[in-house]
Amino acid sequence: MTASITQLAAARAARTSYRAGEVAPTSGVAHGLVQANLISVPAEWAFEVLLFAQRNPKPCPVLEVLDPGAYESTLAPGSDLRTDIPAYRIWRDGELTEEVTDASAAWEEHPDLVSFLIGCSFTFEAGLADAEIPIRHQELGRNVPMYRTSRPCAPAGRLRGDMVVSMRPIPADRVADAVRISGRYPAVHGAPVHVGDPASLGIADLAAPEFGDPPEVRDGEVPVFWACGVTPQAAIMDSCPPFALTHAPGHMFITDVRDTEYLA
Amino acid sequence: MTASITQLAAARAARTSYRAGEVAPTSGVAHGLVQANLISVPAEWAFEVLLFAQRNPKPCPVLEVLDPGAYESTLAPGSDLRTDIPAYRIWRDGELTEEVTDASAAWEEHPDLVSFLIGCSFTFEAGLADAEIPIRHQELGRNVPMYRTSRPCAPAGRLRGDMVVSMRPIPADRVADAVRISGRYPAVHGAPVHVGDPASLGIADLAAPEFGDPPEVRDGEVPVFWACGVTPQAAIMDSCPPFALTHAPGHMFITDVRDTEYLA
Numbered sequence: 001m002t003a004s005i006t007q008l009a010a011a012r013a014a015r016t017s018y019r020a021g022e023v024a025p026t027s028g029v030a031h032g033l034v035q036a037n038l039i040s041v042p043a044e045w046a047f048e049v050l051l052f053a054q055r056n057p058k059p060c061p062v063l064e065v066l067d068p069g070a071y072e073s074t075l076a077p078g079s080d081l082r083t084d085i086p087a088y089r090i091w092r093d094g095e096l097t098e099e100v101t102d103a104s105a106a107w108e109e110h111p112d113l114v115s116f117l118i119g120c121s122f123t124f125e126a127g128l129a130d131a132e133i134p135i136r137h138q139e140l141g142r143n144v145p146m147y148r149t150s151r152p153c154a155p156a157g158r159l160r161g162d163m164v165v166s167m168r169p170i171p172a173d174r175v176a177d178a179v180r181i182s183g184r185y186p187a188v189h190g191a192p193v194h195v196g197d198p199a200s201l202g203i204a205d206l207a208a209p210e211f212g213d214p215p216e217v218r219d220g221e222v223p224v225f226w227a228c229g230v231t232p233q234a235a236i237m238d239s240c241p242p243f244a245l246t247h248a249p250g251h252m253f254i255t256d257v258r259d260t261e262y263l264a
Numbered sequence: 265m266t267a268s269i270t271q272l273a274a275a276r277a278a279r280t281s282y283r284a285g286e287v288a289p290t291s292g293v294a295h296g297l298v299q300a301n302l303i304s305v306p307a308e309w310a311f312e313v314l315l316f317a318q319r320n321p322k323p324c325p326v327l328e329v330l331d332p333g334a335y336e337s338t339l340a341p342g343s344d345l346r347t348d349i350p351a352y353r354i355w356r357d358g359e360l361t362e363e364v365t366d367a368s369a370a371w372e373e374h375p376d377l378v379s380f381l382i383g384c385s386f387t388f389e390a391g392l393a394d395a396e397i398p399i400r401h402q403e404l405g406r407n408v409p410m411y412r413t414s415r416p417c418a419p420a421g422r423l424r425g426d427m428v429v430s431m432r433p434i435p436a437d438r439v440a441d442a443v444r445i446s447g448r449y450p451a452v453h454g455a456p457v458h459v460g461d462p463a464s465l466g467i468a469d470l471a472a473p474e475f476g477d478p479p480e481v482r483d484g485e486v487p488v489f490w491a492c493g494v495t496p497q498a499a500i501m502d503s504c505p506p507f508a509l510t511h512a513p514g515h516m517f518i519t520d521v522r523d524t525e526y527l528a
Contacts (some may be wrong), residue, residue, distance in 0.1 A: 047311035050318065051329055067421070076419055081378070157331070264450070264528050 003258050008035055011035045011076065013255045014060040014177065015084040021101050023086045025143040025212075025250040027135070032126045034075065034188065034259055035252035037229030039086060039236075040106075040245040041076060043068045046114035053116065058223050059163050059231035061119035061187045063255075069114045071189050075255035081115055087248035089233070094240030099248055109176040113245065118229040119188035120252050121166050125179045125260045131224055136178035138218055143250035144168070145209035146228050150195075150202025153231065161235030162209070164228040165193060167258065178224055187262040194225040201225060211249035271297050275340065275518045279348040285365050287350045289407040289476075289514040290330025291399070296390045298339065298452065298523055299516035300327055300381040301493030302349060303500075304370075304509040305368055307332045310378035315420035316499060317380065323417065323495035325383035325451045327519075332376045334358050339519035345379055346371050353514035355499070358504030370509045383452035384516050385430050387523045391445045397438050400480055406513040407514035409473035410492050415457075416476050417495065425499030427467065428475070428492040429457060433485040440486055452525040458489040465466065465489060474490070475513035 003011070010030040026035055041049050046068070053060035064075055071081040082104045090098040090106055100106075107113060121144075125135050137144045144166045151163045170178045173194060184190035198206050206223060207214050211230055217223055236244045247253065267275070274294040290299055293329050305313050310332070317324035328339055335345040346368045354362040354370055364370075371377060383407075389399050401408045408430045415427045434442045439459060447455035470487060471478050475494055481487055500508045511517065 047314065050311065054314065054318075054326055054329055064316055065318055104369050 002255055003033055006030070008256055009238055010258040011256050015076065015079060018086040019080065019083040021103055023251070026086065026252045026254060027122050027125060027144060027250065028138045030254050032259055034063070034255045034257045034262065035120040035122040036075070036255060037120050038081060038115060038117060038247040039232045040113040040244055041208070041241060042110050042114040043112040043114050044082070045233070045241050048159045049232065050156035050230065052153065052159045053118065055154035056154055056231065058189060058193060059229065060225035061189060062116060063119055063187065064117040068114050071091050071115065071244050072109065073117060073253070073255065075117065075257050077256070082252065085247045085253050086251040089246045091236050091244040091246065093242060094237050103245055108131045110243055118232065119262070120229050121182070121189045122252060123188040123262065124182045124185045126259055127185070128157055128178060131177055131181055133170060133178055134137055136169050137213065140216060142213035145215045146211035146230050146249055147203045148210045148234055149203070153235065159235050159239045161238040164230040164234050165225040166228040167206070167215060167223050167225050169215060169217040170224045172222050175222055175224060182226065184264055185259065185262050186264050189229070191225045192224050193227050196222050198223055206247070220226065220251060233257050267421060267520055268295055269272040271295070272520055273380070275520050276329045278518050279340065282350040282494055283344065283347040287515070288363055290516040290518060291386050291389060291408060291514065292349065292402045294518050296523055297518045298327070298521045298526065299384040299386040300339070300519060301384050301496070302345060302379060302509070302511040302517055303496045304345070304377040304379040306374050307376040307378050309505050312421035312423045313496065316417065316423045317382065319418035319420055320495065322453065323455060323491035323493065326488055328378060330379040330380040332378050335371065335379065336380060336451055337517070337519065339381065339521050341520070345517065347356040349511045349517050350515040353510045355500050355508040355510065357506060358501050364399040364471060369510055374507055375441060381517060382496065383526070384493050385446070385453045385463065385490045386516060387452040387526065388446045388449045390523055391449070392442060395441055395445055397434060397442055400433050401477065404480060406477035407454060408476050408514055409479040410475035410494050410497055411465070412466045414472045417499065423503045425495065425500050427457070428494040429489040430486050430499050431470070431473070431479060431489050433479060436484055436486050439486055439488060446490065448528055449523065449526050450528050453491045453493070456488050457491050459475065460486050462463050462487055
């Protein structure tokens with residue numbers, strides 16, 4: 001099933017506004033279309049990033065790898081990965097050095113960047129919403145909370161790091177539905193990696209996520225954790241490549257592709 | 265579900281006999297365990313092979329990528345990819361120059377080889393056999409027939425080539441079952457890419473496969489085509505990397521992993 005004219009219009013309007021400088025989390029934008037995490041590295045690091053993704057498919061499901069130096073995604077014809085994401089992060093030697101709304105200068109500095117688009121759990125939120133499962137961060141107009149866990153990813157060459165997860169509080173009687181619905185989308189993280197008990201993931205304080213905004217967990221709700229495409233950013237912090245460009249957490253690349261394209 | 269002691273014994277006995285020099289197609293060996301295609305390339309070509317696989321997941325589902333210079337697969341502890349496959353092919357500048365039963369000399373020549381294990385349709389043959397769908401090449405003690413098609417793969421850097429398919433003649437009243445059963449294994453090629461009508465795949469003569477043995481298609485049977493892990497070998501022929509090592513078609517690497525591990 002291809003995207004409807006209405007959906008495509010919403011996706012293009014969003015990319016155009018981000019290109020013009022608007023900054024906002026993208027959860028809920030262009031309902032039903034796939035959203036993606038971005039990581040761009042110099043060509044010399046590309047094999048290790050792709051290998052890291054291959055060895056850690058749950059947090060790093062690769063949707064597209066662009067050719068070195070290319071920035072128009074086939075998932076959104078006419079798009080420009082240098083400008084069409086609301087906010088970017090620039091990393092030097094593992095340190096976050098800048099957050100920008102336009103990454104053109106980074107591309108001028110590194111014209112050989114290889115860009116990876118990685119599946120995002122925002123993609124299956126449409127399925128959760130359609131099943132009337134509440135999505136708290138959308139209700140509150142916040143970014144989804146994301147946490148570094150104590151679960152190491154499989155290393156790949158110079159790249160290593162712990163898995164990052166996103167968390168959604170789900171009413172206990174809807175957890176099974178949330179598992180079932182998200183499990184139908186293995187290319188966008190699929191089923192949760194963990195339900196309840198943040199401590200066993202190494203998360204000390206649910207109120208203090210490393211990325212995104214603090215959550216609001218209500219009585220009768222269980223924290224449910226999904227593998228997160230911010231995982232490569234944690235690997236960059238730990239592995240210190242000389243340069244990397246990523247999206248800012250929660251500020252994704254919106255494609256023209258229907259989420260149903262990635263149904264298992 | 266992990267492999268049974270009987271299955272593991274069968275897998276290890278097979279690898280040991282191949283290590284000692286036995287040569288035979290592996291279809292039907294170690295029933296219920298995953299078999300894999302091998303392609304090993306110098307590190308300088310590894311990114312393009314991995315990218316080719318990422319862009320062509322149906323013919324090239326990656327099960328494992330080993331570190332440069334490594335030859336013990338995590339899918340079969342104690343294995344040695346230099347010796348444990350019944351027959352290997354060595355390619356130089358796109359030409360098949362040798363077929364050997366022991367690839368140790370190739371590894372001495374290129375100690376930085378990066379090895380890719382790619383899913384094989386032999387894996388789901390166990391599921392077909394369990395459903396009493398006849399597997400003709402096994403009945404006849406032959407290798408499965410494989411064909412180069414006219415369907416181009418998505419290129420990746422210097423790598424390009426057409427998709428290779430394997431063919432099994434299936435009774436018309438079992439085709440739907442064969443589709444359904446193989447479709448449950450997306451990591452090992454999954455559902456057929458084509459049912460019937462070889463001409464539209466660019467296959468001029470079903471009796472003359474490019475790889476493997478000629479088929480025997482009986483009255484009331486339909487030729488069913490699955491994407492094949494020999495596809496990277498066709499890409500090597502077309503793309504001419506200076507060196508590559510592969511398994512010989514139909515002569516696979518037998519792992520210790522249950523096929524059910526790869527159920528969708």
